[in-house]
Amino acid sequence: MKQLLKDKKILLGITGSIAAYKVYDIIKLLRDAGADIFPVMTQKATYFVTPLSIEISCGNRVLIDMFQEPLSHIELAKKCDVFLISPATANLINKYACGIADDLLTTTLLAFRGPVIIAPAMNWRMYETPQLKKSIEFLKSIGVEFVGPEQGLLACGEEGTGRLSRAEKIFEAVLSVLTEKDLEKEHILVTAGPTREHLDAIRFITNKSSGKMGYALARIAKRRGAKVTLISGPSNIEPPEVDKFIRIETTEEMLDKVMENINSATILLMASAPLDFKPAKLFNTKIDKKLLKSIPLKLCPDILKEVSKLKRKPFTVGFSAEAGLNIERAKVKLKEKALDMIVLNDIMQKNTGMQSDTNQVIMIYKKGKKFFEEKTELLPKEDIAGLILSKVKELKFGK
Ligand SMILES: Cc1cc2nc3c(=O)[nH]c(=O)nc-3n(C[C@H](O)[C@H](O)[C@H](O)COP(=O)(O)O)c2cc1C
Structure with a gap:
């Protein structure tokens, strides 16, 4: 297979969702396609996956704290081609829609000018709140791409909409935003x-x-x-x-x-x-x-x-x-x-x-x-x- 993401730099945001462990499948697909991945985690994400394993699987240093490397939010935002947040919590989506920048991930998001892809994951009750619906609607209107969430069995044992999309589907969204739309009219x-x-x-x-x-x-x-x-x-x-x-x-x-x-x-x-x-x-x-x-x-x-x-x-x-x-x-x-x-x-x-x-x-x-x-x-x-x-x-x- 051609290295479809060769020379592409992906900013990967990971938030505090139970689905965070699924990020390794996405990292593998991105790396196999030749992408250079720069991971940023929220503090809460570190309860679910360890920074060490994220760092090793991405092959680049993981950043969490805004003051760990001052100005990293601007440097990352400037050098990366796509910002993928997977999984994205309700908290992250609502904060982004309001323009809140109170940690490294949300601050980098606000500074980023390229395509943003969000793959939400949460309990269906959280997904169905009017606040979140409004945030998603607003973010879509400013061009943010959403993948999922899907309907199915959730981590809490309930059925509903809130499952993180399959890694292949999220990977396809990354390829899609980086592909020229030369067949748009067909x-x-x-x-x-x-x-x-x-x-x-x-x-x-x-x-x-x-x-x-x-x-x-x-x-x-x-x-x-x-x-x-x-x-x-x-x-x-x-x-x-x-x-x-x-x-x-x-x-x-x-x-x-x-x-x-x-x-x-x-x-x-x-x-x-x-x-x-x-x-x-x-x-x-x-x-x-x-x-x-x-x-x-x-x-x-x-x-x-x-x-x-x-x-x-x-x-x-x-x-x-x-x-x-x-x-x-x-x-x-x-x-x-x-x-x-x-x-x-x-x-x-x-x-x-x-x-x-x-x-x-x-x-x-x-x-x-x-x-x-x-x-x-x-x-x-x-x-x-x-x-x-x-x-x-x-x-x-x-x-
Ligand atoms: C066990 C556990 C699982 C959680 N799973 C999710 C989840 O899948 N989606 C979500 O939006 N929040 C989930 N939360 C709540 C978030 O971790 C919480 O809202 C947190 O403040 C999110 O922080 P962050 O967006 O900065 O990562 C979970 C919390 C716990 C304790």
Whole structure:
């Protein structure tokens, strides 16, 4: 994976929440991405995690007291690119909204001019107070980014909204504020994963698609500012944060949802692997194995063919996972399905295609009557997603 935060300096504020121990997961993600982390703790945070372990995991000195290193609040504020506070207590959020600066963390926050991300964590009763709601509303209005809190089981044993967001979600918020929003005007419809077609009460057919390529496209498109609708078949990987997430099972359901959402889309990325055939008949019970010898099959709808019939359609990219790189066949598909681009990958190669975390693709498109082919290196799927989105942008806008 590219070191996405190489040369980036992150100011990490840690406050006195029971969720403070979760900060180590965030520190790991930030450091793995190459970030330089400067931790600042409130005095109360030191009851929950030790300054020594924070210092060692961040690789930089932890500051707590305002007078420990005079002017550190200004120096830190000047040199860092992002200020992340995770976890953030109700106390910290209310103080920041009021402009209070009575310790090193709040003073540095007030002096900081870059993007601020707050990940709150607290009991639901504290989260629901009108004071806190007002503070959050005000801070959002001045551009502060909030991640969570989430609904779920809280440390006190109660259910409610107040859980700290997952480390991956907080990490994504950091990447997002540092990423140029070059797809801000686009609404990207992405399909991902396999579909599933039932044979009887317990059996179905499907394929090995994991959804990783489609999820990577959705995640990177969102990071680059696009509005993203993601339609996903069955997949057991965590979906990215998008504007609309739609879970489907069969190819027909995928077609319906694509058609329902296509009118507002400016780009369609069909990175899913919908089944092209299914059992001709669905049995309500478990069928006898003797019958399995002759199961009649029938064709599923061809989603891209249906899309090609539309009068107004978005910039459309088809994905073709083939055994072997049959470029001529991909070119025929591009023409037949009136695609703007087709992304071809060889599922027989090591580390490419379905289930793998990496991929190597050939992007095929037409300019006038001439075909063009561009082969990528073997890269993590998120990097491949970035290259595909940049190519789409270039072809759509000519830049
Ligand atoms: C065991 C324990 C757990 C706490 N957990 C939270 C919490 O998750 N969120 C919160 O807002 N306050 C929590 N508090 C209360 C804060 O620690 C308290 O409001 C403190 O003044 C926050 O100080 P700080 O914002 O300067 O770190 C907790 C207190 C205790 C004793």
